[in-house]
Amino acid sequence: xxxxTPRPLAEALAHARDLAQAQIDTALGxxxxxxxxxxxxxxxxxxxxxxxxxIESARLHGIAPGMAAPAAAAIEALHAYSLxxxxxxxxxxxxxxxxxxTVHKAxxxxxxxxxxxxxxxxxxxxxxxxxxxxxxAVRLRLIERLADASGANGMVGGQMIxxxxxxxxxxxxxxxxxxxxxxxxLISYSVxxxxxxxxxxxxxxxxxxGFAQDLGLAYQIADDLLDATGDQTVVGKxxxxxxxxxxxxFVTILGVEGARERVQLLAAQARQHLDFFRxxxxxxxQSVDYVLDRTR
Amino acid sequence: xxxxTPRPLAEALAHARDLAQAQIDTALGxxxxxxxxxxxxxxxxxxxxxxxxxIESARLHGIAPGMAAPAAAAIEALHAYSLxxxxxxxxxxxxxxxxxxTVHKAxxxxxxxxxxxxxxxxxxxxxxxxxxxxxxAVRLRLIERLADASGANGMVGGQMIxxxxxxxxxxxxxxxxxxxxxxxxLISYSVxxxxxxxxxxxxxxxxxxGFAQDLGLAYQIADDLLDATGDQTVVGKxxxxxxxxxxxxFVTILGVEGARERVQLLAAQARQHLDFFRxxxxxxxQSVDYVLDRTR
Numbered sequence: 001x002x003x004x005t006p007r008p009l010a011e012a013l014a015h016a017r018d019l020a021q022a023q024i025d026t027a028l029g030x031x032x033x034x035x036x037x038x039x040x041x042x043x044x045x046x047x048x049x050x051x052x053x054x055i056e057s058a059r060l061h062g063i064a065p066g067m068a069a070p071a072a073a074a075i076e077a078l079h080a081y082s083l084x085x086x087x088x089x090x091x092x093x094x095x096x097x098x099x100x101x102t103v104h105k106a107x108x109x110x111x112x113x114x115x116x117x118x119x120x121x122x123x124x125x126x127x128x129x130x131x132x133x134x135x136x137a138v139r140l141r142l143i144e145r146l147a148d149a150s151g152a153n154g155m156v157g158g159q160m161i162x163x164x165x166x167x168x169x170x171x172x173x174x175x176x177x178x179x180x181x182x183x184x185x186l187i188s189y190s191v192x193x194x195x196x197x198x199x200x201x202x203x204x205x206x207x208x209x210g211f212a213q214d215l216g217l218a219y220q221i222a223d224d225l226l227d228a229t230g231d232q233t234v235v236g237k238x239x240x241x242x243x244x245x246x247x248x249x250f251v252t253i254l255g256v257e258g259a260r261e262r263v264q265l266l267a268a269q270a271r272q273h274l275d276f277f278r279x280x281x282x283x284x285x286q287s288v289d290y291v292l293d294r295t296r
Numbered sequence: 297x298x299x300x301t302p303r304p305l306a307e308a309l310a311h312a313r314d315l316a317q318a319q320i321d322t323a324l325g326x327x328x329x330x331x332x333x334x335x336x337x338x339x340x341x342x343x344x345x346x347x348x349x350x351i352e353s354a355r356l357h358g359i360a361p362g363m364a365a366p367a368a369a370a371i372e373a374l375h376a377y378s379l380x381x382x383x384x385x386x387x388x389x390x391x392x393x394x395x396x397x398t399v400h401k402a403x404x405x406x407x408x409x410x411x412x413x414x415x416x417x418x419x420x421x422x423x424x425x426x427x428x429x430x431x432x433a434v435r436l437r438l439i440e441r442l443a444d445a446s447g448a449n450g451m452v453g454g455q456m457i458x459x460x461x462x463x464x465x466x467x468x469x470x471x472x473x474x475x476x477x478x479x480x481x482l483i484s485y486s487v488x489x490x491x492x493x494x495x496x497x498x499x500x501x502x503x504x505x506g507f508a509q510d511l512g513l514a515y516q517i518a519d520d521l522l523d524a525t526g527d528q529t530v531v532g533k534x535x536x537x538x539x540x541x542x543x544x545x546f547v548t549i550l551g552v553e554g555a556r557e558r559v560q561l562l563a564a565q566a567r568q569h570l571d572f573f574r575x576x577x578x579x580x581x582q583s584v585d586y587v588l589d590r591t592r
Contacts, residue, residue, distance in 0.1 A: 036448055114455060
């Protein structure tokens with residue numbers, strides 16, 4: 001997959017990931033013991049898409065990548081927490097994540113719960129820090145919106161819908177709603193965070209919100225395609241988990257071809273939203289191709 | 297126990313608990329579904345000591361109880377999350393809390409993990425809200441310090457030490473350090489939060505920090521005494537859990553009489569710190585008696 005990604009995007013992704021990781025390393029610098037080890041472990045090996053979206057969305061408004069890096073780190077820490085808790089035996093019970101044993105396999109369940117809790121806490125600590133933005137009102141806005149995106153009416157709510165409906169039949173509307181919360185809310189927040197940091201206009205925010213919503217849904221359908229058709233050794237996480245659990249997802253409902261068409265449609269919509277920014281949004285535009293690449 | 301508590305303290309505790317609970321109810325007002333139900337369930341039935349400490353510490357600096365209620369609610373929500381996660385089967389595996397089945401018993405494990413995550417998230421959302429304090433710098437300070445008190449170098453770190461040492465022998469120093477993090481950090485933060493809201497002087501903060509540290513440790517030793525000598529139907533949570541798990545605690549190391557003496561000593565020290573405030577600290581002084589009452 002990496003090979004087919006155009007070079008500037010690959011570089012921008014890697015650069016964003018390194019910037020966010022350096023901030024996480026600094027934030028974790030004073031922590032030792034098994035919880036800190038598990039937190040570091042959980043933050044490694046990801047693609048860093050969410051941090052990248054923060055940085056590129058902020059760059060659209062003239063903010064240098066380094067200035068948006070703390071917020072990118074906060075979102076990557078929060079995303080890592082959500083993966084650690086979602087992988088727990090009482091949740092999705094996954095053994096493999098980012099090509100490595102999941103945290104409760106590499107450590108134990110108690111350490112995984114605690115490392116997740118501490119990463120969630122760390123995300124808010126980073127956002128509250130002066131390094132994130134000089135304006136206290138901006139930091140508070142970032143904190144409030146992250147709490148909305150990741151709490152009971154956001155990501156956690158989506159995971160709950162997913163757990164509840166594991167056994168029962170699900171239709172397209174329910175799955176779409178579940179994914180908009182479970183995955184979409186944090187992807188939308190990532191783009192919104194860049195806009196908040198950059199002091200974006202109402203129109204720019206609106207365009208970015210539309211872009212993020214379509215990108216997030218395309219990303220999730222691509223993820224279901226990968227689950228159905230991917231190679232586990234390449235993807236680095238347990239595949240066919242939905243099919244094995246008898247869970248409906250976008251592919252079981254739409255079929256492989258139907259799901260691919262839906263991704264194309266959403267990708268086209270996502271690109272249209274970026275027209276607002278003309279060629280300043282070139283790298284964000286490429287992130288749409290990156291999502292499409294996952295479906296091949 | 298309630299009957300031996302002097303009336304003004306009982307009233308102040310009940311009033312503080314009602315104020316915090318009303319704020320939590322408002323914050324949860326828009327949430328529905330099983331996660332929200334589990335969050336409400338987890339926030340019920342507590343004594344509200346931490347919210348009371350916020351409110352009384354703020355009152356020392358001229359802040360009306362209602363003005364400190366949002367911060368009190370945030371800390372009670374965070375405390376509730378810590379109980380839900382600590383009670384999980386992979387942690388302390390407790391069935392009873394505040395006289396009711398624990399959240400994973402009343403609901404299920406997945407819902408308990410998610411409700412805890414959402415309560416932790418809610419605590420930061422409440423602190424970021426304008427209702428908590430009109431000055432953004434004060435809200436950010438509250439958020440940063442809560443993240444410190446509850447994260448990997450605070451409460452979560454203490455719980456990890458507790459988990460690690462479950463099977464191995466523990467000495468008094470280790471248990472003291474563990475409890476200063478696991479229970480003490482949040483009790484200290486509660487008092488500090490009131491001081492931050494009230495714009496306390498350096499000397500006042502110092503006195504309150506000393507008070508909170510001694511009170512927190514006394515509280516934990518009293519808790520161990522209750523675990524060893526209490527009546528489960530009165531206390532409302534599983535007792536003898538340390539003894540059953542072969543875990544050392546203050547009572548197994550110091551003995552019942554030794555632990556009672558230690559609580560008395562810490563109580564005397566806690567009172568001395570409050571001398572700084574003269575008779576303005578009367579209600580906080582009574583909270584020391586409240587802790588002592590737990591040991592009888």
